[in-house]
Amino acid sequence: MALIVQKFGGTSVGNTDRIKNVAARVAKYRERGEKLVVVVSAMSGVTDSLIKLAKEIMPLPSEREMDMLLATGEQTTIALTAMALHSLGVPAVSLTGAQAGIVTDGVHTKAKIQNITPRQVHHLLKEGNVVIVAGFQGQTPEGQITTLGRGGSDLTAIALAAALKADLCQIYTDVDGVYTADPRIVPNARKLAEIAYDEMLELAGTGAKVMQLRSVEFAKKFGVVFEVRSSLNDNPGTIVKEETQNMESVVIRGVSLDKNQAKITLAHVPDKPGVAARIFKAIGDAAINVDMIVQTASHGASGATDISFTIDKPDLLKAQKVLESIKQDIGFKQIVAVEKIAKLSIVGVGMRSHSGVAARMFEVLANEGVNIDMISTSEIKISVVIDLAKGEQAMKAMHAAFLG
């Protein structure tokens, strides 16, 4: 009798009919004799409505009270899901994050799980219940309600799977699994049967947003094998797990295209120690995430350099403001912003043991007449910034070359 943790996101529990579908799926697993812990998100739209209510009261509500407010979303879903299982004759009990023993730090709206004491979960499972746990939430040791931030329900599922030593963790979503490329752009993209944590992490970091980075990191840290699969059909999904030797035989696992970045170039930055640090501290203080950074060689006698970096497109105006405010102080000459860029990445643990991957990538781009603007590499990933207009064409060519 295996113990399975299943997680269903907001779309999968978006209305009472869908909740009944989730219950039917859970009941089917239970008929096979599995022990089940089911993690659910707030019904889609609910969290947004709650945020809207809060904003009607004040523009920047207290984070503690936002957590108190938002935690009601999942609490509603767990009760309804338990009822839906009851209506199928399946014994089920719902637990809030706090009741499930999920203890977090006190950083409201983006709390980190500190530990899980699943005494109550174990007890209820032993009594023969399906246990329904509210995703996305926990409580501090002092009993304050907290939420885990974006992707929090995935994290709840994976952390519970780790704490319960579950045999399997299934993340149900609206896609069939992880693909070699976005099938909307590359029609012959294939679903991967399995993928290594590191590859999944790199893909998550390159715009292929199946899951948030932190959940994958957590799974990797605690060795939780999980499956990403669809709540709309019974197709097997993609298993995310520790790298195996077998995986290295495939050079590239996937290709991704991120059209949501913008590039900023600072021209004639004084080439002195500490300058880059001051620039990126100012950017970081404004809560703007920087992705790729490239610094050109010094302009000969001038003692100045150019620094280019990419950020999320919606942060562009804010970043420009921050940079204008430090421009004079730091002494760079110009801020050039480019919105029409795309980041194309190839990811695969096989890169480590295969040479010439970068050369081949650049060759493919050259054949397509695509100019490379920036390059950034990791052990298992190569990303290039290119013209947005040529992004999809380049992605298709890359997929054909490495995965076709």
Next chain:
Amino acid sequence: MALIVQKFGGTSVGNTDRIKNVAARVAKYRERGEKLVVVVSAMSGVTDSLIKLAKEIMPLPSEREMDMLLATGEQTTIALTAMALHSLGVPAVSLTGAQAGIVTDGVHTKAKIQNITPRQVHHLLKEGNVVIVAGFQGQTPEGQITTLGRGGSDLTAIALAAALKADLCQIYTDVDGVYTADPRIVPNARKLAEIAYDEMLELAGTGAKVMQLRSVEFAKKFGVVFEVRSSLNDNPGTIVKEETQNMESVVIRGVSLDKNQAKITLAHVPDKPGVAARIFKAIGDAAINVDMIVQTASHGASGATDISFTIDKPDLLKAQKVLESIKQDIGFKQIVAVEKIAKLSIVGVGMRSHSGVAARMFEVLANEGVNIDMISTSEIKISVVIDLAKGEQAMKAMHAAFLG
């Protein structure tokens, strides 16, 4: 610096604008230097929407899961109310029933408060916060979320006032206070400055539903003085408190009319010990509340009697079915149901020391040509069942005679 517990019902917090109004009122008290604990209900309509969702899943949902579901309603309001106070610059912290230390028994959907450990409330008050507490809910010693049933938020406020030894407890509602009669029927009805617990209890039991019986009973038991007042204006309300000598000088405190009852008469019931018990046990087992009961003297030689009693009108069909099922077994001859009745009551602790109140009441009814169908009396109340069509006329005459 007084400690005040204020309770606002669902209509008073029905949308974000009303929540802001509540916050403005609370802030005004706080400016005077008062310490404040604010108990709020779910926003009006929210509880019904949640019940609707549950019924979409199954007709008779588990009571434990209903509590899990419904408790989200008040949790939403406390967070929004805290935010509304923040937006006025008032420090405020919200607490769920569980966090406020409200411990109940495990009878889901109608739990009883066992004790309150307001350690957290005291701590937050000491830090200078307004403390916002979710009404209607608590938790068992084992950490299960419970709700207190109808009128539960009033009960939360009064129980908190008792546990905190508050100086004042204000129940804000959509009426100005307790009136000598329903002003919609008796235009010259007057608002009472004060009323004794027992009078309030009798009034609550006679259809003047300002508050649920249990909250008043709790207040009486623990000597919590509370004020019923309007959240729509600044008028003083009605103080509900222990009887004072002064109160006895007024013979009748109020007149009430309950049009929501129906009468059942069982004809020719065998006049044997245990028969009445069997009848009312069957009715009670069907969860039907019986109000007045009258048994006529035995019909001479037949050894049979008639039993009449009143119940809530919506329960009439159910009661008739129950009675049909035991008719043969018990051996009564006929079930006569009358829907068009009204119960007219006069209430006042002054009755105890004034004789002839009943006689005067019957005289007034006779002058109006109103026939009396049933009579029931307590120490401080007389109720009569009369023809529904003459109910309002009789009520006006009664008010004029005793309170005009």
